[in-house]
Amino acid sequence: MDPTISVSKGIFVFKNGATKAKSRRKPQKCQNLLDKATTSAFWYRNYNKLWSQIRNHLDKLQTSSYEKIMDNLLGFVGGCYQSFEYSGVLPTAALLTGINQIDHLSQFETLADNIRNNTFSLVVLVQSRDCPSVKVAIETIVSGFVEEQRASDDGESKRLKRNQLNLRVLRSWYHEKHQHLDRKPNLCVIMPDFEVFSPDVLQDLILILNSYAEDLPFVLIFGIATSIGTVHSVLPYHVTSKIKLSIFQSEPSIVNLNKILDNVFLTPYCPFHLSGNMFELLVDIFLFYDFSVKGFIEGFKYALMEHYFQGAIYALCSVANDREELEEAVEQLSAVDVESIRQLLSFRPLIESLDNPQEVVDFLTKDDYLRRMLPSMLIEVHNFWFTFHCSLEMLQALVQDLPKNPLGKQLRELYAYCISTDVTQTSDYKECMQLVAFMSKEEILSKLMNVLEVILKYTEWNDEASIRGETIFEVEPLEQMNNDLENLASQIAQAGMEFISENASEMNLGSIVSPNMGRQELKQKLLCAARQPKMESAFTKCVQSLVSYLTNNVFRKYLRPLSCGPPLIELFVFNDAATVRRHIVGVPRAAVHTALNNPHYYLQCECCELDDDRSLVPTLPDLSVAYKLHLECGRMINLFDWLQAFRTVVDESNAEDSKLDPKIQARFTRAVAELQFLGFIKTSKKKTDHVTRLTW
Structure with a gap:
C-alpha cells in the first residue's frame, strides 16, 4: 500500500534526509526605522531629550505610587x-x-x-x-x-x-x-x-x-x-x-491620571502644553472610552511628536531657560525658520505694540536682529508658564472644596478652563468668589495658608532647580504675591477678632426690647432698625480686599488664555486636535467603508485609481466590486441579479454570453462570503435566493 494512501485525510511529511539544525540563529536587534538624517535633526534631538525627561518623571512617580502596595505584598509573601x-x-x-x-x-x-x-x-x-x-x-x-x-x-x-x-x-x-x-x-x-x-x-x-x-x-x-x-x-x-x-x-485609574497631570504634565517640568480642545480630547477619550492611563500618555506623546515635527522652531520650547543655550539653539535656525516665526499669529501684536518704526523694520526684515531678540522673548514665555501654573494651583487651593464645585476640584478641569478663556470674567468664577467672601475667618485663613504653601512650593522648586543647574525662572512676582498675601492674612486675622466682639455686642437686644413693650411697638422698632444702613465691618472689607487682590493682581494677570499670551506662545502649545483625533480615535466603520469603496486610498496602486468614488472598473478587487454593487440595492438583494451585475463589471468581453464562466461564479461566491463575514449581509430565511443587507 502506498504510504501516502490512508482511510482518513492527512498530511504526510518526508524529511528527505534533512536533519535538525544544531544551533539557532541569534535574533537580530530591531533597528531604528528613522534614518540618520532624521535622528540628527535639531527637532528630533530636542524631542527625544524632552520625552526622556518626561519618561523619567513618570517612572519615578509610578515607582513611588506602587511602593506602599509592593511593601504590603512582599510582607504577605514573606509571612x-x-x-x-x-x-x-x-x-x-x-x-x-x-x-x-x-x-x-x-x-x-x-x-x-x-x-x-x-x-x-x-x-x-x-x-x-x-x-x-x-x-x-x-x-x-x-x-x-x-x-x-x-x-x-x-x-x-x-x-x-x-x-x-x-x-x-x-x-x-x-x-x-x-x-x-x-x-x-x-x-x-x-x-x-x-x-x-x-x-x-x-x-x-x-x-x-x-x-x-x-x-x-x-x-x-x-x-x-x-x-x-x-x-x-x-x-x-x-x-x-x-x-x-x-x-x-x-x-484607581482616575487617581493615577490626576497624579500624573498634577506632578508631571501640568508643571514647569514640562514646557510643552496642550491647548484646551486638545487637552479635553485626551481627557474625554480617557473618561468615556477606555480609562487607559497608558493610552493618555501615548496620546500626549503623539501630540508632542506632531508638534516637534512641524519644524525646527517648535523645538525651541524644550531648550532650557538659559540665555546661552537659547542663543546656541537660535543660531541653528535657517532663514526659512526665522521667516516662519514672523508668520506666527502672536507675532503681529508684538509688532503693533512697538512705537519705534525702525524697530518694526528690524523685526520684519533683519534676521540677525530677530535672532538676537528671540532668547529674551522665549525666556518671557517660559516665565509666563511658570507663573501660570503657580496661579493655577493657587486657584485650585481656593476653590476645590467649594459647594457644588463651580470651577471643578481637579487641576485638569481648571487647566482646560483657564487656558481657553479669561476665567475671571466667567460667572462660575464670580460665584466662587462670592462663596469665598461668605466664609468664616478660620476657613479663609486656612485657604490662605494653602495658597501660600503653593507659592512656597514653587519658590523651593526653583531654588532646587538652580542648584542642579536646571531651568531657572523669575520668582520676583511670587515673592511679591507672598508678601501681599501674608499682610492680608494678618489683617483678616485681626479684623476677625474685632468682628466677633462687634457681633457679640449687636446680639444684645436690650436697647430695643423692653418687658412692657407691645407687639405693634416691637414690630415698628425692628422695622426701623432693619431700614438703617448697615455699616460694613473691618473683617468684610479685608475679605473683599483679598478677593479683589487675587482677582486683579494674580488670576487676571497670570491666568491669561492663549489668545492673550506673550509672543511666540504657539511654539509651546499644540492645538491640532483634529489630526490627533483622526490618528488615535479609531473609526473602524468609516475605515472599512473607505477601503472597500475606494481601495486606492490605502493600496495606492494605479489600477485601483478612480476618477469618482461611485465609478466601477474591472481592475478593482472582487470584494470592492461586490460591495459597491450591493450599495445600489435595497434591503433584499437577489443573488442572481447581483451575480449578473458582478459579471458585467469584471468580464466585460463575455458579458452578453449566456454561459457563465465558473471562475467568475467562484470569485463572486468568495466575495459574497467575505461580505457576510464582515457583517454587511446575511442569508434570508424568507427567500433562499436572496440575502439581507444589514448596514446603511
Missing part, C-alpha cells in the same frame, strides 16, 4: 508558611489594579522581581494565554520554577523533558534541591489576568495545587482589574474554601 505548618488552605493575594492601568503586565513583572530579590521565594508568572488547559498550565508552572532555579544555579541542573513537567516531579526535585535548608523557599504563582482565565482551568488548578500544598508551599497572587466579586463569581464555594484570600487595592 506565608512561617509556622512551617500547612493550615489546609492556600495563601492567596488578590491585587485589585483597576482597568487599563499603566503597563499592567509590567506591574506584575516588577512585583515578581521584587519578590525574587526581597523574599526567599521562587516566582513564576503565568498568563491566561499559556494555560488553555489544566495540563498545559501545570507544565508552564513546573517549567517556570525549574528554569528559574536553573538560572540561579548557572545552568548546572539538568533540563526536564516535557513528559516530566508534573507536580510529582516538581515535589521530588524541590525537596532534593533544598533538603539541606532549614526553611525552604515559597513557590509563588502570579496570574496577572485573572478574569481572562478559563473558570474550569482555574478551579481545577487551585484544587490540584492545594492537594500538593502540604509538601510544596504554594502562594497564589491574582491580578484583578474589576472587583473582588469576580473571584466569587468565577470560583465556587468548594474552591474558595481551599484558599485564604487577602485583598490589596492599588490606585
Whole structure:
C-alpha cells in the first residue's frame, strides 16, 4: 500500500534526509526605522531629550505610587508558611489594579522581581494565554520554577523533558534541591489576568495545587482589574474554601491620571502644553472610552511628536531657560525658520505694540536682529508658564472644596478652563468668589495658608532647580504675591477678632426690647432698625480686599488664555486636535467603508485609481466590486441579479454570453462570503435566493 494512501485525510511529511539544525540563529536587534538624517535633526534631538525627561518623571512617580502596595505584598509573601505548618488552605493575594492601568503586565513583572530579590521565594508568572488547559498550565508552572532555579544555579541542573513537567516531579526535585535548608523557599504563582482565565482551568488548578500544598508551599497572587466579586463569581464555594484570600487595592485609574497631570504634565517640568480642545480630547477619550492611563500618555506623546515635527522652531520650547543655550539653539535656525516665526499669529501684536518704526523694520526684515531678540522673548514665555501654573494651583487651593464645585476640584478641569478663556470674567468664577467672601475667618485663613504653601512650593522648586543647574525662572512676582498675601492674612486675622466682639455686642437686644413693650411697638422698632444702613465691618472689607487682590493682581494677570499670551506662545502649545483625533480615535466603520469603496486610498496602486468614488472598473478587487454593487440595492438583494451585475463589471468581453464562466461564479461566491463575514449581509430565511443587507 502506498504510504501516502490512508482511510482518513492527512498530511504526510518526508524529511528527505534533512536533519535538525544544531544551533539557532541569534535574533537580530530591531533597528531604528528613522534614518540618520532624521535622528540628527535639531527637532528630533530636542524631542527625544524632552520625552526622556518626561519618561523619567513618570517612572519615578509610578515607582513611588506602587511602593506602599509592593511593601504590603512582599510582607504577605514573606509571612506565608512561617509556622512551617500547612493550615489546609492556600495563601492567596488578590491585587485589585483597576482597568487599563499603566503597563499592567509590567506591574506584575516588577512585583515578581521584587519578590525574587526581597523574599526567599521562587516566582513564576503565568498568563491566561499559556494555560488553555489544566495540563498545559501545570507544565508552564513546573517549567517556570525549574528554569528559574536553573538560572540561579548557572545552568548546572539538568533540563526536564516535557513528559516530566508534573507536580510529582516538581515535589521530588524541590525537596532534593533544598533538603539541606532549614526553611525552604515559597513557590509563588502570579496570574496577572485573572478574569481572562478559563473558570474550569482555574478551579481545577487551585484544587490540584492545594492537594500538593502540604509538601510544596504554594502562594497564589491574582491580578484583578474589576472587583473582588469576580473571584466569587468565577470560583465556587468548594474552591474558595481551599484558599485564604487577602485583598490589596492599588490606585484607581482616575487617581493615577490626576497624579500624573498634577506632578508631571501640568508643571514647569514640562514646557510643552496642550491647548484646551486638545487637552479635553485626551481627557474625554480617557473618561468615556477606555480609562487607559497608558493610552493618555501615548496620546500626549503623539501630540508632542506632531508638534516637534512641524519644524525646527517648535523645538525651541524644550531648550532650557538659559540665555546661552537659547542663543546656541537660535543660531541653528535657517532663514526659512526665522521667516516662519514672523508668520506666527502672536507675532503681529508684538509688532503693533512697538512705537519705534525702525524697530518694526528690524523685526520684519533683519534676521540677525530677530535672532538676537528671540532668547529674551522665549525666556518671557517660559516665565509666563511658570507663573501660570503657580496661579493655577493657587486657584485650585481656593476653590476645590467649594459647594457644588463651580470651577471643578481637579487641576485638569481648571487647566482646560483657564487656558481657553479669561476665567475671571466667567460667572462660575464670580460665584466662587462670592462663596469665598461668605466664609468664616478660620476657613479663609486656612485657604490662605494653602495658597501660600503653593507659592512656597514653587519658590523651593526653583531654588532646587538652580542648584542642579536646571531651568531657572523669575520668582520676583511670587515673592511679591507672598508678601501681599501674608499682610492680608494678618489683617483678616485681626479684623476677625474685632468682628466677633462687634457681633457679640449687636446680639444684645436690650436697647430695643423692653418687658412692657407691645407687639405693634416691637414690630415698628425692628422695622426701623432693619431700614438703617448697615455699616460694613473691618473683617468684610479685608475679605473683599483679598478677593479683589487675587482677582486683579494674580488670576487676571497670570491666568491669561492663549489668545492673550506673550509672543511666540504657539511654539509651546499644540492645538491640532483634529489630526490627533483622526490618528488615535479609531473609526473602524468609516475605515472599512473607505477601503472597500475606494481601495486606492490605502493600496495606492494605479489600477485601483478612480476618477469618482461611485465609478466601477474591472481592475478593482472582487470584494470592492461586490460591495459597491450591493450599495445600489435595497434591503433584499437577489443573488442572481447581483451575480449578473458582478459579471458585467469584471468580464466585460463575455458579458452578453449566456454561459457563465465558473471562475467568475467562484470569485463572486468568495466575495459574497467575505461580505457576510464582515457583517454587511446575511442569508434570508424568507427567500433562499436572496440575502439581507444589514448596514446603511
